[in-house]
Amino acid sequence: MADDIREAQAVTPAADAAPAASVVVDGLPPENHTPGIEPDVPITSPDAFAVASTDGPAPKRGLRAMLPRRSGKLIVGLALVIAIIVFSIIGPFFTQSPTSTENQQYLPPSSEHWLGTNHLGVDIFAQLANGGAGSLMVGLVAGTLALVLSLCFGIIAGYVGGWTDEILKFITNVMLVIPGLPLVIVISAYLSTRSLWIVALILGFTAWAGAAIVLRLQAKSLRSRDYVYAAKVAGEKTHRIILVEILPNLLPLLAANFLGAVLLAILGEAGLSYLGLGPSGSITWGTILNQASANGALAQQMWWWFVPPGLMIALFGCGLALINFSIDEIINPKLRQAPAAVKSVRKARKSRATQRPSGPSAVASAPVAPRDDEKVKA
Amino acid sequence: MGALEVRNLTKDFVIRNGFKKTSLRAVNDVSFTLEPGKTIAIVGESGSGKSTVARMIAKLETPSSGEILLDGTPSAQRGASLAKYRHDVQMVFQDPFASLNPFHSIRHHLERPLRIHKVARTQKDVDAAVEELLTRVNLTPAKVFAEKRPHEMSGGQRQRVAIARALAPGARFLIADEPVSMLDVSIRLGVLNLLARLQREENLGVLYITHDLATARHFSDEIIVMFRGNIVERGPSDDVILNPQHEYTKLLLSAAPDPKNQGKLRDEVRNELASTATASGEATAVRDRFGTAGL
Numbered sequence: 001m002a003d004d005i006r007e008a009q010a011v012t013p014a015a016d017a018a019p020a021a022s023v024v025v026d027g028l029p030p031e032n033h034t035p036g037i038e039p040d041v042p043i044t045s046p047d048a049f050a051v052a053s054t055d056g057p058a059p060k061r062g063l064r065a066m067l068p069r070r071s072g073k074l075i076v077g078l079a080l081v082i083a084i085i086v087f088s089i090i091g092p093f094f095t096q097s098p099t100s101t102e103n104q105q106y107l108p109p110s111s112e113h114w115l116g117t118n119h120l121g122v123d124i125f126a127q128l129a130n131g132g133a134g135s136l137m138v139g140l141v142a143g144t145l146a147l148v149l150s151l152c153f154g155i156i157a158g159y160v161g162g163w164t165d166e167i168l169k170f171i172t173n174v175m176l177v178i179p180g181l182p183l184v185i186v187i188s189a190y191l192s193t194r195s196l197w198i199v200a201l202i203l204g205f206t207a208w209a210g211a212a213i214v215l216r217l218q219a220k221s222l223r224s225r226d227y228v229y230a231a232k233v234a235g236e237k238t239h240r241i242i243l244v245e246i247l248p249n250l251l252p253l254l255a256a257n258f259l260g261a262v263l264l265a266i267l268g269e270a271g272l273s274y275l276g277l278g279p280s281g282s283i284t285w286g287t288i289l290n291q292a293s294a295n296g297a298l299a300q301q302m303w304w305w306f307v308p309p310g311l312m313i314a315l316f317g318c319g320l321a322l323i324n325f326s327i328d329e330i331i332n333p334k335l336r337q338a339p340a341a342v343k344s345v346r347k348a349r350k351s352r353a354t355q356r357p358s359g360p361s362a363v364a365s366a367p368v369a370p371r372d373d374e375k376v377k378a
Numbered sequence: 379m380g381a382l383e384v385r386n387l388t389k390d391f392v393i394r395n396g397f398k399k400t401s402l403r404a405v406n407d408v409s410f411t412l413e414p415g416k417t418i419a420i421v422g423e424s425g426s427g428k429s430t431v432a433r434m435i436a437k438l439e440t441p442s443s444g445e446i447l448l449d450g451t452p453s454a455q456r457g458a459s460l461a462k463y464r465h466d467v468q469m470v471f472q473d474p475f476a477s478l479n480p481f482h483s484i485r486h487h488l489e490r491p492l493r494i495h496k497v498a499r500t501q502k503d504v505d506a507a508v509e510e511l512l513t514r515v516n517l518t519p520a521k522v523f524a525e526k527r528p529h530e531m532s533g534g535q536r537q538r539v540a541i542a543r544a545l546a547p548g549a550r551f552l553i554a555d556e557p558v559s560m561l562d563v564s565i566r567l568g569v570l571n572l573l574a575r576l577q578r579e580e581n582l583g584v585l586y587i588t589h590d591l592a593t594a595r596h597f598s599d600e601i602i603v604m605f606r607g608n609i610v611e612r613g614p615s616d617d618v619i620l621n622p623q624h625e626y627t628k629l630l631l632s633a634a635p636d637p638k639n640q641g642k643l644r645d646e647v648r649n650e651l652a653s654t655a656t657a658s659g660e661a662t663a664v665r666d667r668f669g670t671a672g673l
Contacts, residue, residue, distance in 0.1 A: 226476035233436050234491040234543065235464040248481040 071329070077322025084316045088132025095126035098283055108304065115304045119295040127288050128308050134284035135266055135313070138200045142265030145204025147258045150211035155250070157212075158219025159242055169216065175209035184268060188277035196279040199272065203265040211257040218253060222246045256327045263320045270313050285309040380449030382412040382435070382467065382551045382583060387444035389430050389607075404430045406607040407444075410600075414550060417577065417584040419598035419615065421591055421630065427607040428587045429472075432555045435585065436469040448551075465495045468544035472556040474536035478528035484539050485524040488512070491546035511542040515572060534565035538572065545576065551583040558593065570597055591634055595619045603627045 092098075103121040107113050115124040157168035187202050188194060222228065223246070231245050247254075272278045273286025274293065292298070292306040389405040405427040412418055420428045433439045435446060437455060445452050453463040471477035478487055488508045491497075498504040512520035515538040528536055537557060544552055554573065558566040570593060577584050588594050594601055594615065601618040603611040603626065611624040622628045 226471045226473055227479040229436075229438055230469075230471060230477045230540070230543070231479075231490070232438060233464065233469045234547070235461055235494040236490065245479055245482075249479070 071326055073322045074326035077319045077324075077326065080315050080319030081323065084132065084312060084319070085136065087129065088136055091129030091132065092126075095129050096123045098122060098126040098130040106302070108302075115308055116302070118291060118305060124288070124305055124308070127283055128285070128312065131283040131285045131288055131309065132312065134196055134279065134282050135269060135286065136316075138196055138203065138269040138279075138284065139262040139266040141197065141200035142204035142207065142268075143258050143262035145201065146208040146211065146261035146265070147254065149204070149208035150215055150257060150261075151254070153208070154212035154215030155219045155242060155246065158216040159223050159238075159246065161220075161223075165216075172209050172212045172216070175206070176213065178206070180206045181268065181271065184272060185275065185277060188272055193281075194277075194279050196282050196284075199269055199279045200265065203268045203272075204261075207261050207264050207268070211261065214253065214257070215250065218250055219246060222249060252327050256324050259320045259324045259327070263317050266313060267317060285313050381414065382585075383445075383447040383450070384411070384431075384435065385409050385445045385447065387431065387434060387446070388442050389427070389434060389439060390442045404607050405434070405441075408604075408607075408609055409444075410602060410609075410612075412551060412583040412585055414583045415577070415581045416600070417586055417598040418600045418602060419586045419588060419594035420602045420604055421588055421594050422604035423589060423630070425606075426604040428604050429555055430607075431604075432469065432553045432585065432587050435467065435553055437463065437467075461495075465547045466549055467551045467553065468547060468549035469553040469555065470537070470540050470544050470557045473560050474533050474540055475528075475560070477540050478536055480528055482527070483524070484512070484526050484528070484531075487539060487543050488524070488546055491543060495547035497546065497548055507546070511546055512539075514545070514576070515539070515542045517542070532565075533561050534569060537561060537569050541569075541573065541576070545580070549582070550580075551585070552577075553585045553587070555587045556589070557586075559588065559590070566593070573597070591619060591631060603630065 096103075099122065101121045103113065103117045103123060105117060105119055105121045107117040109116045113123050113125065115128065118124055118127070153168050153172050157165045157172070183206055184202055188199070191198060228241060228245055231241050236245070269278060269284060270286035270289065273284055274289050276290055276294075278284060278286050278290065286309075288309040289306060292302070292309075297305040387405055387408045388403070390401045390403050393400050393402055408427075408431055410418060420431060422428045430439060434441050437453075437460060440455055447453075448463055448466060453459045478484075485508055488511050489504055492504050492507050498507045508524055509520040512518070512523050517523040517535060517538055523531075523535075523539075528539075531539070541557075552573075557573065558569050561569060573584065573586075574597060576582060584598075586594065586598050595618075598615050601611075601613065601615045602609055603618065603624065605626045611618060611622065611627045618627065619631070622631055
């Protein structure tokens with residue numbers, strides 16, 4: 001991120017920095033110049049500073065600079081995630097009750113039952129619409145819990161250092177090496193009744209360690225930045241330094257970790273439910289899969305029973321992952337430039353082809369992979 | 379008005395290498411008194427301990443021994459005594475690109491010290507104080523600059539903001555740790571003259587840490603030359619620069635490029651050192667000699 005900002009520095013808009021000749025940028029007003037030590041070149045002209053900013057777009061201001069750039073990945077990811085969330089919120093109002101067993105059993109898809117009915121005569125589309133809320137809630141609660149825990153362990157360990165760091169790091173490392181899913185299975189198996197909340201808490205408690213390690217290292221690096229020392233010299237209290245000076249600079253990382261934790265929790269819930277260890281008495285996409293598998297939907301090729309819930313989980317995960325990729329591009333600007341470089345190489349090749357009328361065959365036979373020197377130029 | 383006094387300041391850094399612990403004395407028995415309205419320059423090469431002195435005075439490092447007295451009273455490393463100390467002693471950092479938080483606006487950077495030290499209480503007072511500070515460091519129109527973020531400003535502008543932030547609590551003493559070494563040469567003089575002007579206006583005591591002897595002479599009343607944590611020479615700035623007594627000061631002076639010599643060291647220094655070292659190893663040789671003598 002720091003690199004990003006330094007790059008942006010190069011295109012500082014002098015347009016609003018030096019709107020009039022009365023504004024003196026980086027030179028002093030004439031009355032302050034001591035005779036005899038004036039530099040050879042007068043530096044009070046605003047024009048001298050306007051040179052660097054003639055081309056290139058003005059840098060985005062403030063929070064907007066931190067938002068992901070609009071890219072195909074981001075749009076597709078957001079569309080998938082929002083569509084599934086909206087479907088899970090609005091869907092239940094337009095379907096049958098997901099617990100009514102009045103329909104005939106094992107019906108194939110029809111105009112009345114879009115995804116057929118199951119072994120109890122429950123409409124599967126109704127289950128799918130109502131199960132979304134359960135799955136998403138587990139993801140949200142577990143993701144939030146994992147985020148809070150990783151923040152507490154990671155940032156405090158990284159910032160405070162010393163023995164606090166050693167102890168918190170030890171706990172984090174222990175949590176990291178405990179295999180997650182088996183632990184979750186063991187805990188779930190011990191609890192006879194499991195509400196959605198319990199499952200979410202279990203998943204959240206087992207998923208924070210990886211993020212905590214990343215945050216700890218990042219906080220350790222931010223701790224020794226000059227602006228943190230400057231805040232200390234200004235007299236800021238430790239909690240304000242962590243919350244106001246350090247935390248905002250970790251936002252992209254936190255967002256990525258949060259989405260990752262949500263995704264992991266939804267997959268974890270589906271896995272647990274499929275094994276029959278999911279929340280008892282509630283409907284989630286995982287429990288639909290469990291019922292489908294238990295009643296031989298696979299053997300009888302009743303795809304309308306097991307494909308839709310699986311697809312929902314896969315698409316939601318895909319959407320979250322795509323959003324995460326575009327957040328990655330903020331953290332690591334090089335990822336952002338790579339596709340643009342490939343595009344400009346392609347463009348250059350195309351324009352070369354049109355400039356040389358005898359050349360199309362030569363261009364067509366050229367190697368597909370861009371050569372190294374072209375990459376550099378791009 | 380009292381002074382900022384440093385008495386026998388010493389700092390040892392513990393270096394852990396596996397189970398072995400060795401200690402490195404970064405600063406050894408440094409004493410000086412900074413009076414309001416005066417400037418003391420500390421010069422020395424990298425690793426001479428000058429920045430460690432600055433960080434100890436700014437209370438970012440705890441001295442291993444020695445005292446820092448403000449108005450004759452020692453101040454603690456924490457609590458109300460530290461808050462009072464921070465109100466009076468402020469610091470400007472070397473790298474203007476690192477010393478401002480990229481996430482926050484310039485207004486935030488200036489508003490926080492004003493609020494922490496209760497210089498201004500109501501939002502209206504704070505806004506007025508922020509604009510006044512920006513105007514004082516020649517960042518006008520102040521309203522426009524207050525809303526900018528650090529990445530929208532040049533290095534010189536950022537360093538002006540850093541100076542304004544240090545002035546915000548109403549500091550009487552300013553520690554400037556190489557405030558212009560990261561800036562373009564064309565901007566340096568502007569920032570230094572700004573510091574000099576503010577010093578006159580506010581009667582500030584300035585501790586100017588630098589490796590640049592020319593600006594040290596231009597800017598300060600007294601020069602302290604540090605080498606390997608020790609003070610090797612001190613005195614009024616013109617005396618130190620024009621009539622250096624210590625061999626290390628002579629070496630430092632000769633290290634500054636002189637256009638007349640076209641890259642060669644000053645003759646007298648060369649002659650003096652010719653017996654002990656080859657032309658390429660001079661600096662190391664002198665360092666070794668003082669290293670063993672000083673520590």
